[in-house]
Amino acid sequence: MNIFLWVVYIISAIISFVPLVRLNLFSVNDKYRYFKYVSIVLFIWVILSGMRLTLSNPLFIYYSSLIIYPLIYLLTVLLFVSTMNLLKKKVHLAFIVAFYTFLVIEFIVALTNNSHLLMLEIAYTPNLIYQDVYNSSHGLFFYIHMFACYSLLLLTIVLIASYLYRDLKQQQDSFPFVLMVFGMAFGLIINFINLFFYSFFLDPTLVAFVILLTLLYAVIFIRDVRLIIKYKSNDFILNNLREMYFIVDQRNKVVETSKELINTIDLKEEDEVDFEDFMKKILKKAIVYRSSKELTGGYVNNKLYLHMMEKPIKLPLFKYSARFYLLYNETKIQKHIHDLDYVVNHDLMTGLYSRNYYEKTRLVIEKNYKNYTLAIFDLDGLKLRNDNLGHEAGDWMLIEFAKALGELFKLYKNLSAIRMGGDEFLLIAPDYSKNDIIAMIDKVKKRTMNKDILKDIRFSYGVATNQNGELSFSETLAKADNLQRIMKESRLLEKKDFEYFLRDKFRKKT
Numbered sequence: 001m002n003i004f005l006w007v008v009y010i011i012s013a014i015i016s017f018v019p020l021v022r023l024n025l026f027s028v029n030d031k032y033r034y035f036k037y038v039s040i041v042l043f044i045w046v047i048l049s050g051m052r053l054t055l056s057n058p059l060f061i062y063y064s065s066l067i068i069y070p071l072i073y074l075l076t077v078l079l080f081v082s083t084m085n086l087l088k089k090k091v092h093l094a095f096i097v098a099f100y101t102f103l104v105i106e107f108i109v110a111l112t113n114n115s116h117l118l119m120l121e122i123a124y125t126p127n128l129i130y131q132d133v134y135n136s137s138h139g140l141f142f143y144i145h146m147f148a149c150y151s152l153l154l155l156t157i158v159l160i161a162s163y164l165y166r167d168l169k170q171q172q173d174s175f176p177f178v179l180m181v182f183g184m185a186f187g188l189i190i191n192f193i194n195l196f197f198y199s200f201f202l203d204p205t206l207v208a209f210v211i212l213l214t215l216l217y218a219v220i221f222i223r224d225v226r227l228i229i230k231y232k233s234n235d236f237i238l239n240n241l242r243e244m245y246f247i248v249d250q251r252n253k254v255v256e257t258s259k260e261l262i263n264t265i266d267l268k269e270e271d272e273v274d275f276e277d278f279m280k281k282i283l284k285k286a287i288v289y290r291s292s293k294e295l296t297g298g299y300v301n302n303k304l305y306l307h308m309m310e311k312p313i314k315l316p317l318f319k320y321s322a323r324f325y326l327l328y329n330e331t332k333i334q335k336h337i338h339d340l341d342y343v344v345n346h347d348l349m350t351g352l353y354s355r356n357y358y359e360k361t362r363l364v365i366e367k368n369y370k371n372y373t374l375a376i377f378d379l380d381g382l383k384l385r386n387d388n389l390g391h392e393a394g395d396w397m398l399i400e401f402a403k404a405l406g407e408l409f410k411l412y413k414n415l416s417a418i419r420m421g422g423d424e425f426l427l428i429a430p431d432y433s434k435n436d437i438i439a440m441i442d443k444v445k446k447r448t449m450n451k452d453i454l455k456d457i458r459f460s461y462g463v464a465t466n467q468n469g470e471l472s473f474s475e476t477l478a479k480a481d482n483l484q485r486i487m488k489e490s491r492l493l494e495k496k497d498f499e500y501f502l503r504d505k506f507r508k509k510t
Contacts, residue, residue: 009050012210016046019217029255034082035217041075042209049206058128065133066113066120069145070106075209076152077103083156087163102148109141119145160216244306244327246278247313254278261327264304282306288327299338305331347419349395350402358418358426362473365428370469372430373437376480377401378488379423380458381498388502389454398423401457404447408440426477434465453501460488 019026019039026036045068052064077099084091113119122128122136244261246254253272262269265285282288286304289295295305306327313322345357353361365372379401386394398419405417405425416428429437441461448457462483466476 008207009046009053012207013046013050015214016043016210031086031088032082034078034085038075038078038082038213041071041078042213045071045075045206046210052130056129058126059124061130061133062114062124062128063111065130066110067107069119069142070103070110072205073106073145073149074103076149076156079213080152080156083159087159089159106145113139118142164219244329246325246327248275248323248325250322252276264329295334299335304329305334347402350398350419352402352405352425353416353418355418355420357416358420361416361418361428365430366473369430371465371467372428372476373432373434373463373465374476374480375427375429375437375441375461375463376420376477376484377425377427377459377461378484379425380460380491380495381502382423384499384502393454397457401425401444401448401459404444404457407447408443411443412436412440434463437463437465453498458491458494458498460484460491462487 016039019036020043023036023039026032026039048064048068048071052061055061081091081096081099109116109118114124116139117123118139118141120133120136120142121139122133243258244264245256245258246261247256249255252275254275255272257267257269261267265282267281279288286306287295287300288306288308290308290310292307307330309326309328311324311326313324345354345360346352347354379397382394382397385397402417402419402425405427408417408427409415412429412432414430415432418426418428420426427437427440429440441463448459450456462480462485464471464476464480464483466473471479
């Protein structure tokens with residue numbers, strides 16, 4: 001064999017040995033597990049081919065040349081089964097039994113060829129050399145072997161090509177398809193030449209298998225994020241990462257999920273879930289956001305708050321990249337922010353919004369609404385209650401009136417009730433008319449009215465509406481406040497009666 005063929009053989013041997021160095025990579029995903037057996041059988045074939053070219057023992061040359069045929073058939077079967085497993089297609093038990101029954105027959109025929117010459121039409125002799133086996137004719141069973149191998153190999157090639165073609169149509173990424181088609185075409189061409197035109201001293205089928213599997217492994221390796229992680233030894237880092245994460249491949253499938261995320265969200269470990277379906281499961285138990293600006297509404301007590309960050313994972317030679325999602329559990333932080341926001345924007349006694357909230361919301365209302373109504377309230381007798389009955393009586397009145405305003409939220413949406421200070425309250429009602437507000441005030445009156453004068457909460461109010469942005473917020477508020485003062489002055493006599501009642505009650509008590 002000339003130097004060129006030796007170089008080809010040595011390169012083929014090195015390439016076929018590489019997968020054996022990292023066989024554990026094939027265990028990263030169950031769909032790759034059979035490929036490790038393909039790699040082992042291919043390497044055995046390569047070693048046997050080299051040994052029969054270098055060793056001069058006639059017995060070894062004869063039987064190693066024969067054993068290679070069932071070995072090739074075994075490799076073809078394993079490649080077919082591996083491809084079916086990769087594509088998540090089931091191989092029926094009847095076919096498995098048929099495959100391996102024929103494999104046993106192949107081994108028997110190969111090992112007993114000396115008596116029937118069905119595989120190679122040459123018998124063993126003590127002076128046999130490799131050139132004799134190389135020049136010998138093939139027996140009938142060899143052609144049965146060839147038919148079985150080429151049929152399975154052709155079916156495997158069709159499965160792989162159709163799989164990659166579907167990816168090509170979905171992702172517009174032509175590199176994997178072109179690469180595999182080129183490799184398959186090259187293998188078929190050199191085998192065709194070997195069978196019908198020129199017989200190569202080095203078996204071209206061996207070289208074709210090495211090329212085909214190398215290209216297939218390259219496509220799998222480059223595109224599978226989990227293999228990249230495993231190969232680069234980042235799995236230790238990820239396994240010990242306290243943050244939650246998951247990885248999405250170029251097909252939008254979740255291919256890796258941290259144990260921390262599975263345990264926190266109580267997910268099931270599933271293989272290759274659609275990204276959208278995966279997110280739906282997370283959103284059932286968590287609020288996911290990329291920026292705190294996305295958080296609207298109040299704090300939800302029974303959900304986790306997960307801050308999600310997305311990073312692309314570039315796949316070499318491919319148009320599309322995978323994505324790495326990191327999730328930070330910020331539930332406690334959001335709870336603290338909510339509590340702080342509540343303290344800043346709420347009156348702690350009544351639970352209504354505070355003056356701080358008013359200063360912010362007035363700008364929002366003025367900017368976003370042309371139609372809104374304001375109602376300002378002033379309670380009667382807060383100072384009298386505090387001076388004559390104690391501050392607890394005054395606090396009770398403020399809290400009860402706040403509850404009455406709060407009950408409006410069950411019936412009406414988009415209202416803001418604010419304690420402006422002391423005994424003064426403000427109701428902001430975007431897109432509500434004056435009549436709507438009067439109806440609301442009537443409900444408040446019924447809620448606060450009581451036959452017991454000490455439990456009867458009386459108040460003055462003023463209502464002003466801004467229609468089509470005719471007035472500024474300040475002007476609308478001033479108009480409502482002025483109407484409230486007019487009502488308050490009209491009720492001075494009523495207020496005096498309440499004052500006499502409290503003083504008289506206080507004198508009797510003392």
